[in-house]
Amino acid sequence: MPLRKLAKSLISLVLAFLALEGVLRATDADRRIIGDPFKVQEKDIILHYLAVDSFLQWRGRVGTPLMQPSEVISSQGLRSxxxxxxxxxxxxxxxxxxxxxxxxxxxxxxxxxxxxxxxxxxxxxxxxxxxxxxxxxxxxxxxxxxxxxxxxxxxxxxxxxxxxxxxxxxxxxxxxxxxxxxxxxxxxxxxxxxxxxxxxxxxxxxxxxxxxxxxxxxxxxxxxxxxxxxxxxxxxxxxxxxxxxxxxxxxxxxxxxxxxxxxxxxxxxxxxxxxxxxxxxxxxxxxxxxxxxxxxxxxxxxxxxxxxxxxxxxxxxxxxxxxxxxxxxxxxxxxxxxxxxxxxxxxxxxxxxxxxxxx
Missing domain, CATH: 3.40.50.1110 (SGNH hydrolase)
Incomplete structure (x- = not known):
């Protein structure tokens, strides 16, 4: 009986996790919660090149122009x-x-x-x-x-x-x-x-x-x-x-x-x-x-x-x-x-x- 209860609890936890994951992916609510801390400081010559990344902490902001003519941050967030x-x-x-x-x-x-x-x-x-x-x-x-x-x-x-x-x-x-x-x-x-x-x-x-x-x-x-x-x-x-x-x-x-x-x-x-x-x-x-x-x-x-x-x-x-x-x-x-x-x-x-x- 305890094992059955544990299994049910684990299944419920997994289902709740998947449901929340689905909601975030469907609504982008996570991105609205985090906001855009680097963008709000876009006048900063350094920070305006950056964007939030939960794994890397930050990465290059896609599409940001650089000082070289026609050069922008790539879709991978790189200067390449x-x-x-x-x-x-x-x-x-x-x-x-x-x-x-x-x-x-x-x-x-x-x-x-x-x-x-x-x-x-x-x-x-x-x-x-x-x-x-x-x-x-x-x-x-x-x-x-x-x-x-x-x-x-x-x-x-x-x-x-x-x-x-x-x-x-x-x-x-x-x-x-x-x-x-x-x-x-x-x-x-x-x-x-x-x-x-x-x-x-x-x-x-x-x-x-x-x-x-x-x-x-x-x-x-x-x-x-x-x-x-x-x-x-x-x-x-x-x-x-x-x-x-x-x-x-x-x-x-x-x-x-x-x-x-x-x-x-x-x-x-x-x-x-x-x-x-x-x-x-x-x-x-x-x-x-x-x-x-x-x-x-x-x-x-x-x-x-x-x-x-x-x-x-x-x-x-x-x-x-x-x-x-x-x-x-x-x-x-x-x-x-x-x-x-x-x-x-x-x-x-x-x-x-x-x-x-x-x-």
């Missing part, structure tokens, strides 16, 4: 041309995971922001020009504000289903920034829970419940505070785990992972004068922020060494730093910096393919 999920025959796909440096964003003055062509697009140009068009597709999965927490989820959700041959990974800035929620974020570490999570996020009801319980909504951020040791968005230990997991998943899929460094620009009087920047990253001083950055970069190098994957150094020589960085921006490469990254990546990919006799 439209692609089919099924990879065309005899085409190699290169996936670029990262943050706003990969998306392509740089401050050229205190109130002057640009979206130069990012290194994935420039890499596509190099491959097309030197090896012929149609042989490679470079897809830019980078997005403003992303950390390795988001990168791993993007890899699971979007990148692996797109069947990449190479996965380029470039993080190391937003992970160390003081968390806007005053707590760090971590992915599940159990592969079975990971698969269950991937399945669960196909549910609109679960997505609604989890998003409403998440403090990342820009309408409800914690008050801005600064500290010599703020609570980072992603802890150093979790940063290392996320990088390693991305490498392992890429390899399990048959893709070749490549890690990139994320160098810092020289500190200029213009950067020191920008109090909004140092307050925004929640460190007490620029020196404290850069010391944390060095620790995370050392982790990237260690993970690459331990996993046996290429680690590309893109730091420019000091005398040429301002060919590759803006005087107003520490993390983001300028147009020249994006070109340098693309050239280093191109050389590495060609070298890998040549060693395999695959050119």
């Amino acid at each position: 041309p439209e692609i089919s999920r099924k990879k065309p025959p005899r085409v190699r796909r290169i996936a670029a995971l990262g943050d706003s440096c990969t998306f392509g964003f740089v401050a050229m003055g205190k109130f002057d922001f640009q979206t130069p062509r990012p290194y994935p697009a420039l890499l596509q140009d190099l491959l097309d020009r030197n090896l012929g068009p149609g042989r490679f597709q470079v897809i830019n999965y980078g997005l403003i504000g992303y950390t390795t927490y988001h990168g791993l989820r993007m890899l699971r959700r979007e990148v692996l289903p797109d069947d990449p041959d190479f996965v380029v990974i470039r993080f190391g800035w937003n992970d160390l920034i003081g968390s806007p929620t005053s707590r760090s974020f971590a992915n599940v570490h159990n592969p079975w829970l990971e698969r269950l999570e991937d399945l669960a996020y196909h549910s609109r009801l679960i997505g609604l419940l989890l998003y409403r319980g998440s403090p990342v909504d820009p309408r409800s951020r914690a008050p801005w505070t600064v500290s010599a040791h703020p609570v980072p968005w992603v802890t150093p230990e979790e940063y290392a785990w996320n990088l390693g997991r991305m490498i392992d998943l890429a390899r399990a899929h048959g893709a070749k992972p490549i890690l990139l460094d994320a160098p810092a620009a020289p500190i200029t009087p213009e950067i020191r004068a920008n109090k909004d920047f140092i307050g925004g990253v929640r460190y007490g001083t620029i020196e404290q922020f850069l010391a944390a950055h060095d620790r995370y970069q050392a982790i990237t190098a260690r993970v690459a060494r331990d996993k046996g994957v290429p680690f590309l150094h893109t730091t420019p020589p000091p005398e040429k730093a301002f060919q590759y960085f803006s005087r107003y921006d520490i993390p983001h490469p300028s147009a020249g910096g994006q070109e340098r990254i693309a050239q280093r990546l191109y050389a590495e990919i060609i070298s890998i393919l040549a060693r395999e006799g695959a050119l």
Whole structure:
């Protein structure tokens, strides 16, 4: 009798869940409940590119124009041309995971922001020009504000289903920034829970419940505070785990992972004068922020060494730093910096393919 009651209860619960799921899908009530927290702040040069996503927290806002002529965010929420999920025959796909440096964003003055062509697009140009068009597709999965927490989820959700041959990974800035929620974020570490999570996020009801319980909504951020040791968005230990997991998943899929460094620009009087920047990253001083950055970069190098994957150094020589960085921006490469990254990546990919006799 108790088992029969339990079975009836479970059946009732499943039916109620399916009914609520159906109502949400039929009425889009979940989307009205969540609202559009990024859209209401559309005057913000950063936030207006973003839209809510219950699994990724946010993604690119489909159709949003960029500063390049006729360029908009794709239907997949990416700064890339439209692609089919099924990879065309005899085409190699290169996936670029990262943050706003990969998306392509740089401050050229205190109130002057640009979206130069990012290194994935420039890499596509190099491959097309030197090896012929149609042989490679470079897809830019980078997005403003992303950390390795988001990168791993993007890899699971979007990148692996797109069947990449190479996965380029470039993080190391937003992970160390003081968390806007005053707590760090971590992915599940159990592969079975990971698969269950991937399945669960196909549910609109679960997505609604989890998003409403998440403090990342820009309408409800914690008050801005600064500290010599703020609570980072992603802890150093979790940063290392996320990088390693991305490498392992890429390899399990048959893709070749490549890690990139994320160098810092020289500190200029213009950067020191920008109090909004140092307050925004929640460190007490620029020196404290850069010391944390060095620790995370050392982790990237260690993970690459331990996993046996290429680690590309893109730091420019000091005398040429301002060919590759803006005087107003520490993390983001300028147009020249994006070109340098693309050239280093191109050389590495060609070298890998040549060693395999695959050119």
